[in-house]
Amino acid sequence: MNSAKSSATNVLGHVTFLDGRGDLPMIEVITPWSTAEIYLHGAHVTHFKTNDGHPLLFLSQCSRFEEGQPIRGGIPIIFPWFGPREGLGQHGYARVKAWELKQFSIAPDGSVRVRFRLPDSPDAAKFPACTVEYVVTVSKVLTLELSVTNQSKEVFTYEDCLHTYFTVGNIKDVTVKGLKGASYLDKVDNMARKTETPDVIRIASEVDRTYLDTTSAVEIADAKLGRVIRVEKENSKSTVVWNPWIAKAQQMADYGDEEYHEMVCVESGNVGSNAIKLAPGATSMLKVTLDSSPLR
Ligand code: BG6
Numbered sequence: 001m002n003s004a005k006s007s008a009t010n011v012l013g014h015v016t017f018l019d020g021r022g023d024l025p026m027i028e029v030i031t032p033w034s035t036a037e038i039y040l041h042g043a044h045v046t047h048f049k050t051n052d053g054h055p056l057l058f059l060s061q062c063s064r065f066e067e068g069q070p071i072r073g074g075i076p077i078i079f080p081w082f083g084p085r086e087g088l089g090q091h092g093y094a095r096v097k098a099w100e101l102k103q104f105s106i107a108p109d110g111s112v113r114v115r116f117r118l119p120d121s122p123d124a125a126k127f128p129a130c131t132v133e134y135v136v137t138v139s140k141v142l143t144l145e146l147s148v149t150n151q152s153k154e155v156f157t158y159e160d161c162l163h164t165y166f167t168v169g170n171i172k173d174v175t176v177k178g179l180k181g182a183s184y185l186d187k188v189d190n191m192a193r194k195t196e197t198p199d200v201i202r203i204a205s206e207v208d209r210t211y212l213d214t215t216s217a218v219e220i221a222d223a224k225l226g227r228v229i230r231v232e233k234e235n236s237k238s239t240v241v242w243n244p245w246i247a248k249a250q251q252m253a254d255y256g257d258e259e260y261h262e263m264v265c266v267e268s269g270n271v272g273s274n275a276i277k278l279a280p281g282a283t284s285m286l287k288v289t290l291d292s293s294p295l296r
Helices: 245-251
Strands: 009-012 015-018 026-029 034-039 046-049 100-106 112-118 130-138 143-148 156-158 160-162 166-167 174-177 183-187 192-195 207-212 219-222 227-234 238-243 265-270 277-278 282-293
Touching: 015 160, 046 207, 112 166, 130 238, 143 156, 143 160, 143 277, 160 282, 174 265, 219 265, 265 282, 277 282
Parallel strands: none
Antiparallel strands: 009 015, 015 026, 026 034, 034 046, 100 112, 112 130, 130 143, 143 282, 156 277, 160 265, 166 265, 174 219, 183 192, 183 207, 207 238, 219 227, 227 282, 238 265
16 A cells, blocks of 8 residues: 555554554554554544455545545445435544544454544534444454444434445456345435345446345455455444446546446445434444455
């Protein structure tokens, strides 16, 4: 990755603190099996790669790396709302805040665990008081745990989503499996409610679908890169599949016109009618594990 490594501080040879792109603070993690990059801005994982593999995550060449702006690619954390919300912008505030690094630890086997906390802010003050933590574990696989604890005396209703951008060899050679029979809202067809009928999804036009009430793992088979990415999830009832295709790609300032060939978003969370209703004092954790293996 092309990170500006001007002020690197290396800890135990596994975790390095750097000035990343746009001079935003970034953590580089190296394990016996893999490497990862995580920005404090959005607690945003922008890169994960196993030693013998191709990078797992897509990151746009046109992404902004600026305070107050989301990073285009990697794993944006969507919280506490998904999509547009009147007067409040798109996809919540968590992805544009600098998260606090609370702790990191290195297990005897060499896997690295990094824990972040979302700081208080005027945006957060509009919602019930809560503690939001995010733990990234880098090993042979990438594990992400987003937990929310309701510190208020009222029920906290929120949406969450790990809006993961996967890199693919060529979108025309990709199938997405695991959503057959699931009901979805089709954003490119006026939010019409539909049911997924084929065994696999192929993408040959703009796709923006919110699958509801589905807890299944999803597999992205990529004939060009010769791999299958597996997205395992816990405590997630929604999956979003998104590719902007040609016209929308051209409209996005932070996304290359041709990049729709190279990525697909498969997002795991709880959105719309699957929003979490969290009782006072309760904690809810969304967990996602990303793994890849050779395509057979
Ligand atoms: C997806 C939404 O999750 O995110 C799409 O379903 C949206 O409708 C996409 O276009 C990207 O959103 P943003 O705010 O990062 O441009």
